[in-house]
Each structure stands twice: as C-alpha cells, then as structure tokens.
Amino acid sequence: MIKVNRYEDINNIENEAKKDYIDRHSPFVHCEKSAKAGDVFQVTVKMGEEYTHPDDLDHHIATIALYNGQTKLAESNFFAGALGGQGKKGHQTITFNIVLEKNAKLTAQSYCTKHGLWESGVIAVEVK
Amino acid sequence: MIKVNRYEDINNIENEAKKDYIDRHSPFVHCEKSAKAGDVFQVTVKMGEEYTHPDDLDHHIATIALYNGQTKLAESNFFAGALGGQGKKGHQTITFNIVLEKNAKLTAQSYCTKHGLWESGVIAVEVK
C-alpha cells in the first residue's frame, strides 16, 4: 500500500526533528476563501511553513498536484536544482491560476523522492 | 481528503455495474514473482482484467504510476485518443523495464479523469 502522509499540527509535537520532518514535507494551499464564478483564482501551494526542504539530487520535492475534490486540476513536476541544488534548501512553491464555477474543495498532494506522498488539508472555497 | 480507491475481489460482488466499475478502474501489476539482481525485469501494468474502460475525452485513464514501496519508479501519462478515442474502450496497458537490486514490493496507482485515484494490490518480488 502506498502511504499518503497527512499533515499533523506541529504545535502539538515536541520533538524538533519530527516537527521539521512533518512541516517541510507538507504542502499548504494558500488562497482566498471565496471566489467569483468564472474569474481567475490564484492558488499557491507551498511546501512547509517554518522548515525548508533539501533540493538534493537524491532528496527533493518532485511533484505538487492540485485537486478539486477527487479531480486533478494540474500537476507540476520539479527537477532537483530548481531551488539552488545540492546542499541548498527551500520551500518549493507553485502558483496555479484556475477558474471555478461552483464551490470547491482544494487539496494538494506532493511527492518527495525520499519520503513519498504527502497531502494537505482540504481548503473549502465558496464560489459566488 | 483525496480518496484512493482500492481493488476489491469482484467475485465477491453481485452487482454487475459495480463489478465493471471496480475492475475497469483497477490497475493490475503483472510480473514474475522473482528477479535476478541487476537484470532487466519487465513489469506490465494493465487496467482491468475483464472489463474495459472508455477512452473518451472527458473520461479516460490519464496516469499509471509504478511504486516500489513508497518510492515512485516511473509514471506514464496518457492522452484521450491513445486507445482509439471517443466511444472506444480498452485496457490501458504499459510495460516498464526496471532493474531491482533487492526484494521489492511493487504497487501501481492510476488516475481516471472521472473517477479519481485507484491502487493495485502489492506484488512482492524476491530478488536473488
């Protein structure tokens, strides 16, 4: 079974290494809470809030996908080196521009070449 | 939460439409049960055993990915039309050629543009 890791609130975690591990691998969906039907709506997915992730050849964020419910809207693949390369760290970040016609539930899923699949919480967007 | 649908043995299902739905959306990993370390090892992933899936513009198999444990080895994306197009049906099928160095646990994950993510059972491969 392919495990999908899910975000846990790192404020409830005491172990520093575990906080870092969870935060840097978790995609966070950043967008407004409401959208106008038919308008362009920006959705940024950023890896980690407080901790950065390596951009090493054998350990980098390779994919960030954006879903609305069970439907994939878009998927970005990244090569190691895009965030500075070996020895460097960063928050892999991508901004999608989508158009919503009705209420949406956005979720991001990411893939780390060393630590597998991770999933954000669900962000509800009210569309008027 | 992005749902990952998993295979259920369709012999235990009576409803014909449900049998069809589950079978045609499930990736099946076909390979030998043992491999020689360092040798090329063929792994075929085929969608469905008994039931075929549409190749329609709004409803087709868009992705088949192959994992070893939690590590993605390869991923194939398909455009509608590759299996004949609108009104046609088929078993989307892809053959990867990988090299294993130690025991592996292969799993395939697929994405249908209408019915989301589906995952195969895990196939253990003994590597000598």
Next chain:
Amino acid sequence: MIKVNRYEDINNIENEAKKDYIDRHSPFVHCEKSAKAGDVFQVTVKMGEEYTHPDDLDHHIATIALYNGQTKLAESNFFAGALGGQGKKGHQTITFNIVLEKNAKLTAQSYCTKHGLWESGVIAVEVK
C-alpha cells in the same frame, strides 16, 4: 519530425485569425531581468498576451515547461476544465519560484492538444 512552433511578432501579421492563432498558443516568460544569486526568483509563464485559448476537452493547453538553457527546471500539466471548461477561454498561467546561482537563459515550451508544441523567446537573466 515533431514541429516546435515559435513566436512571431503578431504586429507584423495582418490576418486576424493568424494573429489570434499565434498569440494564444505562445508561452510568454514574465520575470525580472536580473536576480540575486541564491534568492527565490519568480517566473511566470502565461499563454498569450492578447488572445485567450479554449479550455475544451479536445483543445486545451496541456503542458507548460520551463527550461534554463537546455535544462528543464520544471513542468506543469493541466487538465481541461482548470480554466472553466468547455466553451470557456483563458490564458493558462503558472508561476514558478526558482533559485538561480548564475546567469540564466529561460525559455518556456507549451503543448496544445490540438496544435502541438510552442516555444517562447529566450529571456536572459543576469544573476549577481
């Protein structure tokens, strides 16, 4: 041979349909002309300047890739529907956040499901 269509200045084109065809299929790289080594650098790739592209099931922008020289940095795949769906049009747009360590030459390549591969001009970025 797979044709890669390249941007032509539409101001030099008189035929309105041809202007529309070329503009809406061309990726444009938008970014600053200089960057600070090691800093996050935003690069937006937007399809078309004046004309929008359909988001139809059989005719949509499926991919935007970003290259530095001959090296692919990242690639985004889009499903039809992300820009409103059948009958709607838009400028598919994606913002990458990269880190440059030395002078770069950025080029974007896109794929339309009906009209194939298209390439932007090269944008030189001086890195200090």
Next chain:
Amino acid sequence: MIKVNRYEDINNIENEAKKDYIDRHSPFVHCEKSAKAGDVFQVTVKMGEEYTHPDDLDHHIATIALYNGQTKLAESNFFAGALGGQGKKGHQTITFNIVLEKNAKLTAQSYCTKHGLWESGVIAVEVK
C-alpha cells in the same frame, strides 16, 4: 532556443565517444510497419541500440514521449534508480499499447537530465 538533438547514423561517425554519445541518447521506435485499425498495437521505445546510458542521480533519462504526427499520445517519466541506480547503465525502455484508426507517423522524444532533448526518426505505420 531549446535544442532538439536528432539521431545521426553512427556508422558514419568515426569518433568512438561521439558514437556512444549519440546512440545512448537516441530514442528508437520499435513496432510493426502495419497495424489493423482498432486493434491494440504495441510500440516500444528504447534508448540506444548499442550503447547504454547512465542511471545516475544527476544524469539519467527522465522522459520518453510518443507522438503521432504533432499529437502526443503518451509520456513516461522515470526517476533515477529505476535502472539500478548510481554507477549502473542501461537502455531505458517502455512499451506503449495504442490503438490506431488511420495511417500514423510515430516519433519519440526523450529528455536526458544532462544532455537535453532528443528525437527519433519518424516511423510510418500503415493502418488497414
């Protein structure tokens, strides 16, 4: 401009390193010369005929795409390690199963993380 390298007959090349370089980076399309309309038709794309390519983290075949004319049918992405990993070499190979309804012109394009885009010759398939 993103360069697309094209196969040159290595029998006409004397320099051994250049023969190796060109052959190992070139995708070759292997399939029958004719197909039956509506039937499943196997197309194997294999990198190199005589020379193998590294599967190193910083140097591996990352993508093989299959086109019919200017239309992309499918694309496979590979992670380093799928052919044995660091220090190992191989012919990355993928078998697609497509359905053709009329005469086709198949071309493969591949991407090496160090040496960019490469394109096969065009294989004409007569469909009856």
